[in-house]
Amino acid sequence: QITLKESGPTLVKPTQTLTLTCNLSGFSLTTVGVGVGWIRQPPGKALEWLGIIYWNGDQRYSPSLRSRLTITMDTSKNHVVLTVTNVDPVDTATYFCAHRPSSWYTLDYWGQGTLVTVSS
């Protein structure tokens, strides 16, 4: 059974760096074609695509946030890490990670999400 779970700080100060971890279970990020994406949702607003990392280490990012985002993976720990630099209150959101299966262009399993508030 595939599960993902996000973890990290609930409160971050403006200008700091936010680091979130997505712990994976039930699949391996070494499987060809598999990816793990990050999506966020500000309170009361729409989903926003952030980026994805694939089994081969290839990364893709939202053009509007590309300069501030980094996604890495640690296959030995079976987790993926999202880093957001120089955060601002507008980065306050629930952050989700999701599984991209090897055969489909979609995100079929999602984590429960973690709410991060940016405030001084």
Add this chain to the structure above:
Amino acid sequence: QSALTQPASVSGSPGQSITISCTGTSSDVGGYNYVSWYQQHPGKAPKLIIYDVYKRPSGLSNRFSGSKSGNTASLTISGLQAEDEADYYCSSYTSSITSNWVFGGGTKLTVL
């Protein structure tokens, strides 16, 4: 890239059918048969209900169906039920070299 365009809200009575549209460009919706739809109840994570324009994940009700014409994809829910009341988001693969996915702005479905 810009988000895909969805109506802010739709509504319908129990038993009726509704359709939600999702409009993009030839670089995303129109260029690939990789449109997905997600259902999100308040406080919950999104749930995949349609992928590759019209395919349903195993076990999902056939009351949900998807289609596409040109740069516009559509989600139809037939036989509306109270539990269908939720937010619905479309998403598409995109040919942007810097990104792979784009989401719609979401549609709030109200079951009257």
